[in-house]
Amino acid sequence: MSDTSAVVAARYRALLMRRPAAERPLMGCAMFDTARALMHAGLGDPTGTDRSADMRVQLFLRTYGTDFDAATRTRIVAHLRSRV
Secondary structure, eight states, X not given: OOOSOHHHHHHXXXXXXXXXXXXXXXXXXXXXXXXXXXXXXXXXXTTSOOOOHHHHHHHHHHHHGGGSOHHHHHHHHHHHHHOX
């Protein structure tokens, strides 16, 4: 679902494609970093310095939790909790 008209979406894509190829992945990385900082803040860690197992689990679930079935999600969470 999108509330963006096809004309605006096409214009936006054309503008993105005018960027140098090496710059486009960097833009995606910067957007992910921003989203991660917002998630940290939303989880009560505004400085983004909490590296606890609980924070790793919360960040994983918020970022990728719906991308995995319950069994896989449980295995990943167990792994994140077991890391030092």
